[in-house]
Amino acid sequence: MMKNYKIILLAIMVFSLDACESFTEVDRPQSQLTGSSVYENAATATAALSDIYASLRDRGIASGNAQGLSILMGSYSDELQVYSNDSHVTNFYKHNVLGSDPSVSQLWSNSYSQIYAANALIERLPNSIIDNESKNQILGEALFLRAYLHFQLANLFGDIPYITTTDYSLNRIALKSAPHQVYQSAINDLLVAHNLLGETDPSGERIRANKALATALLARIYLYTEDWSNAELASQQMIDNPMYSIPDNLTETFLKDSPSVIWSLHPGLAGNNTSDAQILIFTSGPPPFAAVSPSLLAAFETGDNRKSQWLGKITNGTNTWYYPFKYRQNTNTGTSEEYTIVFRIEEQYLIRAEARAHLNKVSGAQMDLNTIRNRAGLSNTTAATEGDLITAILHERQVEFFMEQGHRWFDLRRTNLANMIIGGLKPAWQDTHVLLPLPESELLLNSNLQPQNPGY
Numbered sequence: 001m002m003k004n005y006k007i008i009l010l011a012i013m014v015f016s017l018d019a020c021e022s023f024t025e026v027d028r029p030q031s032q033l034t035g036s037s038v039y040e041n042a043a044t045a046t047a048a049l050s051d052i053y054a055s056l057r058d059r060g061i062a063s064g065n066a067q068g069l070s071i072l073m074g075s076y077s078d079e080l081q082v083y084s085n086d087s088h089v090t091n092f093y094k095h096n097v098l099g100s101d102p103s104v105s106q107l108w109s110n111s112y113s114q115i116y117a118a119n120a121l122i123e124r125l126p127n128s129i130i131d132n133e134s135k136n137q138i139l140g141e142a143l144f145l146r147a148y149l150h151f152q153l154a155n156l157f158g159d160i161p162y163i164t165t166t167d168y169s170l171n172r173i174a175l176k177s178a179p180h181q182v183y184q185s186a187i188n189d190l191l192v193a194h195n196l197l198g199e200t201d202p203s204g205e206r207i208r209a210n211k212a213l214a215t216a217l218l219a220r221i222y223l224y225t226e227d228w229s230n231a232e233l234a235s236q237q238m239i240d241n242p243m244y245s246i247p248d249n250l251t252e253t254f255l256k257d258s259p260s261v262i263w264s265l266h267p268g269l270a271g272n273n274t275s276d277a278q279i280l281i282f283t284s285g286p287p288p289f290a291a292v293s294p295s296l297l298a299a300f301e302t303g304d305n306r307k308s309q310w311l312g313k314i315t316n317g318t319n320t321w322y323y324p325f326k327y328r329q330n331t332n333t334g335t336s337e338e339y340t341i342v343f344r345i346e347e348q349y350l351i352r353a354e355a356r357a358h359l360n361k362v363s364g365a366q367m368d369l370n371t372i373r374n375r376a377g378l379s380n381t382t383a384a385t386e387g388d389l390i391t392a393i394l395h396e397r398q399v400e401f402f403m404e405q406g407h408r409w410f411d412l413r414r415t416n417l418a419n420m421i422i423g424g425l426k427p428a429w430q431d432t433h434v435l436l437p438l439p440e441s442e443l444l445l446n447s448n449l450q451p452q453n454p455g456y
Helices: 002-019 034-040 042-059 067-075 089-092 102-126 132-157 179-196 211-224 228-240 275-280 296-298 305-309 347-356 362-375 387-400 407-412 418-423 438-447
Strands: 079-081 259-263 290-292 311-315 320-324 340-344
Touching: 002 340, 034 102, 034 340, 034 387, 042 102, 042 132, 042 211, 042 259, 067 079, 067 089, 067 275, 067 290, 067 407, 079 089, 089 102, 102 132, 102 179, 102 438, 132 179, 132 211, 179 211, 179 296, 211 228, 211 347, 259 407, 290 320, 311 362, 311 407, 340 347, 347 362, 347 387, 362 387, 407 418, 407 438
Parallel strands: none
Antiparallel strands: 079 290, 259 340, 311 320
């Protein structure tokens, strides 16, 4: 047992070093440990995979901390009013982001380091001696992670390289692909991943990829590419899956064992909970970091129980501030109660609703929209035309997924509403801000990433 522990620990240490490389940096020389030995034992290969998930949690785009999309893009859009003097966040809030901004560089380099780590598994596992069941599961997870990360990077930066190798000589001159090409490459990876992945998460905690998670991401990509038929089909498969359901009680939605959770990130240590709660919950005013913006607060309809259940309120007798209260535990609780949620089943209902609206399936779209509204204590929608339904669905997404993984920002961007909505709220907004700038450090390393995104 001690021998196995030492092997796994060594694998994690070696893989962590391996994964810290940007895809633009020189490959390490192959050695006994950085070569086949890590990838030819199911335990060490799983440890290497687990390190990617840990990296996503600690410094990745899905993290609940200030480097993740929830905080950064919540500040960038219209969800947060930022009080902090932390320039990394205030630059996003005030739309003063430049290519030299450390947060921009971290979004890029951390994601590509995680892609590099996934590619190492994808390249080295097929010829390993690991049993086929373990090999297929790990390969499927690595392909899912590669697809997910590229998809998110394309949504943030526009044209990006889709990296599928650890070969430095190729990666240092990688060409950019347009978002529609990135989306198609991600779809291709996910279709392969779906065939390799098991029906259930091997951990039993919904913290690793399975077939359903690959389908959930496919549904989202089909939505973003306006492939309405496939979006409806994929989300239908998720909604019909008996493993996932919407809890009746809103306060149960963000518990680690909620039936609506499709994928979440383990907090790392027993008793720890989410970084989201640690950053966003405050107990006195003015807020030390950020509060819910007036525009988000005004978006809740009268009688919407999400306002009372998912927002906290602080007053000093003169002023009142609200904070996101989806995650309620901001200290160690002995046994972890909440994990940062990346995907949940409610999204699939609104994906199917939007797809059906575009396919002129009005009653079906209304039914899906009402499923989410009724759970929040609201009456059925009155929207009955395609245009009204799309508006109602986007509004429902705003109040359902606020401060979750950048949903609001990506919805504004993909529906071409960012200029109208953000431009009306923030004086520094420019229409070119629909994309973040490419990191200046990467432009210097790889001339094929030129030109810089417009406006920067």
